[in-house]
Amino acid sequence: MRYSALSLYLAAIAAAQHAYVTRDTGTTLSSLTLSGPASIPGEWTTPPLNPSLASFSIETAFFEDYLGNASYPNTLSISLFQNLVDRAGVAPQVRIGGITADSTTWDPDQDVALYNYIDETGALINTTLGPQFWNSVKLLPEGTRIVMTLDLESLNYTGALSMAEAAWAGLGPDIISRFEIGNEPDQYRLDFDAQNYTMIWQPSSVNISKALDISYPEFQVGATVIDPLWPYNTPQAEAQFDCASALAAGADDGHTVKTCSEHTYQYSVCDPIRAAVATLPNLVNHTRLAEYLDLWQPRIHAVRSQLGPDSFVIGEFNSVSCSGRDNVSNTFGQAMWLLDTTLYAASINVSRVYAHQGGPLALQSATQLNHGGLSLYNLWYPVENQNGPVQVFPAYSAYLFVSELIGGSTSLQTANIFPGRQVNGSSITTAEGDPSAGQLSVYGYWDSPNAKYPAKLGILNLEMYNSTATYPRPNVTVDFSAYLAYPGQVATARTMTAPGTDIKEANVTTWAGQTFATGVAEGTLVEEYITSGRIDVAASSAILITLNSY
Ligand SMILES: *[C@@H]1O[C@H](CO)[C@@H](O)[C@H](O)[C@H]1NC(C)=O
Ligand SMILES: *[C@@H]1O[C@H](CO)[C@@H](O)[C@H](O)[C@H]1NC(C)=O
Ligand SMILES: *[C@@H]1O[C@H](CO)[C@@H](O)[C@H](O)[C@H]1NC(C)=O
Ligand SMILES: *[C@@H]1O[C@H](CO)[C@@H](O)[C@H](O)[C@H]1NC(C)=O
Ligand SMILES: *[C@@H]1O[C@H](CO)[C@@H](O)[C@H](O)[C@H]1NC(C)=O
Numbered sequence: 001m002r003y004s005a006l007s008l009y010l011a012a013i014a015a016a017q018h019a020y021v022t023r024d025t026g027t028t029l030s031s032l033t034l035s036g037p038a039s040i041p042g043e044w045t046t047p048p049l050n051p052s053l054a055s056f057s058i059e060t061a062f063f064e065d066y067l068g069n070a071s072y073p074n075t076l077s078i079s080l081f082q083n084l085v086d087r088a089g090v091a092p093q094v095r096i097g098g099i100t101a102d103s104t105t106w107d108p109d110q111d112v113a114l115y116n117y118i119d120e121t122g123a124l125i126n127t128t129l130g131p132q133f134w135n136s137v138k139l140l141p142e143g144t145r146i147v148m149t150l151d152l153e154s155l156n157y158t159g160a161l162s163m164a165e166a167a168w169a170g171l172g173p174d175i176i177s178r179f180e181i182g183n184e185p186d187q188y189r190l191d192f193d194a195q196n197y198t199m200i201w202q203p204s205s206v207n208i209s210k211a212l213d214i215s216y217p218e219f220q221v222g223a224t225v226i227d228p229l230w231p232y233n234t235p236q237a238e239a240q241f242d243c244a245s246a247l248a249a250g251a252d253d254g255h256t257v258k259t260c261s262e263h264t265y266q267y268s269v270c271d272p273i274r275a276a277v278a279t280l281p282n283l284v285n286h287t288r289l290a291e292y293l294d295l296w297q298p299r300i301h302a303v304r305s306q307l308g309p310d311s312f313v314i315g316e317f318n319s320v321s322c323s324g325r326d327n328v329s330n331t332f333g334q335a336m337w338l339l340d341t342t343l344y345a346a347s348i349n350v351s352r353v354y355a356h357q358g359g360p361l362a363l364q365s366a367t368q369l370n371h372g373g374l375s376l377y378n379l380w381y382p383v384e385n386q387n388g389p390v391q392v393f394p395a396y397s398a399y400l401f402v403s404e405l406i407g408g409s410t411s412l413q414t415a416n417i418f419p420g421r422q423v424n425g426s427s428i429t430t431a432e433g434d435p436s437a438g439q440l441s442v443y444g445y446w447d448s449p450n451a452k453y454p455a456k457l458g459i460l461n462l463e464m465y466n467s468t469a470t471y472p473r474p475n476v477t478v479d480f481s482a483y484l485a486y487p488g489q490v491a492t493a494r495t496m497t498a499p500g501t502d503i504k505e506a507n508v509t510t511w512a513g514q515t516f517a518t519g520v521a522e523g524t525l526v527e528e529y530i531t532s533g534r535i536d537v538a539a540s541s542a543i544l545i546t547l548n549s550y
């Protein structure tokens, strides 16, 4: 066999980049050297990140459980939202929607803010909002923008219009960011396709705009949830009802569409077949979550080419549909998953992701695992419920991480810089030789116009480490010196961690050394100063590196 000088050189680099150790748990990576270059990787980079990248979706029927009302505000929720605002410099957006939005009506004469009609079997049948509801919404931090989902499934245009008029009068254009008409219309019993959805959605959006005297696009189309078929360029995949096919069917013919939303739930406990794969080891795997989000890449391209660079959002998502799973979606593993999902989505040009907070709905599926209370994937329980007391879950820390990463900037651009990244932006897969088997991910952030060196790096080690383990916690030494402006440049590191992937308590989950179990930061802030360009990233932890001025 003959080797060219170049391939010998590349082989030498590859050998230097990865070192392995053998542990009880198998062979894993013990070091990783990032090769750079330090400058912004042009063709791979996103436009400036939307500062509300890490946003929320709150199930309409549960909105008051989260925020309370003007007389009884939920101070825990308000404080947890405020922490994010303080760090990101802007408020996360809040979508009021979900399945119950399609059975929610407006009643101008209702005294209470929100009324849920629950039948004798305990099933939530419908929801009614009254004028006080807007005061609950206004408990969110100042500057919070709302996406309001209107009912489409009942095919009652008058009802949808009355809700839109009430929201517009109650909140106004400074608070309302978008209207959606319908939640997950690709799942309706009406059996919509893109054509007959658009035949109703498009004129409804035009009519509502006219009735409210809105002369600019104010609507978010889609809110569909069925996973894209792969490969994407087949007649079956092209016939799927999603934002791209709705736009092709003329959804924006009246120039009412500003953005598109699609929903993602990689795992589910709606039925036993899917429940079998909704496990913690599957959840905390970068390869798996990246391959899943990659299914949307063709749609992201199609939508952005039509509506612009800031137009594709994941308007509702979480890890395990039908309300999550104990010991999976309520663990620190969910924090690692939420962080990597948010950062990877941003790297493939998703503008914002809205983590869904709600509760099990009685009639979602005949075979679902969960019944009653609040969902096991929520970031916190604002009220005591069947599934536990008031508490914050470890996953909240992921949104603190993202908020500090944004850190008040409106000009951060990101690129996935994990070695072996492919030209289309996808992560290299385990099958194609990812040396970490989906356990490491690395993202760079450049604060334009400073495109020569990154301002920040996000390094995640998703390797599982249970709090019950009897062996020392492994770590990977990541050498990021190729990204420094000069040798010895000071890097500041803040860490998101917990005693293990399996941890369910926020009082031992830390972000920069502090816990947030009571809604406010407790403990001393911890950050590390590094001048070596190298850091040990422990199994099941994530590090935000800030490269100080150069
Ligand atoms: C506010 O919340 C309290 C406690 O849940 C409830 O009793 C009251 O009816 C609510 N007020 C309104 C206007 O909904
Ligand atoms: C809610 O459902 C109940 C039971 O079907 C029904 O009586 C009531 O009229 C519904 N409320 C609204 C506002 O549609
Ligand atoms: C449609 O909604 C309006 C306003 O909420 C309501 O008065 C009307 O009864 C609804 N129509 C039907 C057929 O449910
Ligand atoms: C929409 O079209 C599909 C055929 O593609 C049909 O099965 C369905 O009944 C139609 N739905 C409505 C509400 O018109
Ligand atoms: C929209 O308004 C037009 C004109 O008022 C009306 O004919 C049509 O039925 C409305 N369509 C929808 C879907 O609301």
Ligand SMILES: *[C@@H]1O[C@H](CO)[C@@H](O)[C@H](O)[C@H]1NC(C)=O
Binding pocket: 294, 295, 297, 298, 422, 423, 424, 425, 426
């Ligand atoms: C990205 O490129 C790789 C390698 O060519 C390919 O295997 C993968 O399917 C592509 N992914 C997307 C989402 O296009």
Ligand SMILES: *[C@@H]1O[C@H](CO)[C@@H](O)[C@H](O)[C@H]1NC(C)=O
Binding pocket: 326, 327
């Ligand atoms: C979750 O883990 C705890 C502790 O290991 C265990 O007691 C509990 O049964 C588990 N829950 C489920 C639903 O398996």
Ligand SMILES: *[C@@H]1O[C@H](CO)[C@@H](O)[C@H](O)[C@H]1NC(C)=O
Binding pocket: 042, 043, 044, 045, 046, 047, 309, 347, 348, 349, 424, 425, 426
């Ligand atoms: C993201 O969008 C920018 C242009 O807006 C493009 O250059 C880049 O390739 C896109 N990234 C991916 C992964 O599609």
Ligand SMILES: *[C@@H]1O[C@H](CO)[C@@H](O)[C@H](O)[C@H]1NC(C)=O
Binding pocket: 281, 285, 286, 287, 288, 430, 431, 437, 438, 439
């Ligand atoms: C992560 O998932 C990929 C794809 O399913 C698999 O090949 C890999 O072994 C998984 N990694 C771990 C650590 O289990």
Ligand SMILES: *[C@@H]1O[C@H](CO)[C@@H](O)[C@H](O)[C@H]1NC(C)=O
Binding pocket: 025, 280, 281, 327, 464, 465, 466, 469, 502
């Ligand atoms: C950690 O515990 C989970 C169950 O909670 C188990 O599925 C997993 O295999 C364990 N992982 C390790 C690395 O011990």
Ligand SMILES: *[C@@H]1O[C@H](CO)[C@@H](O)[C@H](O)[C@H]1NC(C)=O
Binding pocket: 474, 475, 476, 536
């Ligand atoms: C990382 O692991 C190595 C060897 O396993 C150990 O010597 C080192 O102290 C660990 N680093 C940290 C920060 O714990």
Ligand SMILES: *[C@@H]1O[C@H](CO)[C@@H](O)[C@H](O)[C@H]1NC(C)=O
Binding pocket: 505, 507, 508
């Ligand atoms: C954390 O909370 C749990 C459950 O409420 C409690 O049992 C535990 O003692 C607390 N741990 C710390 C360190 O406060």
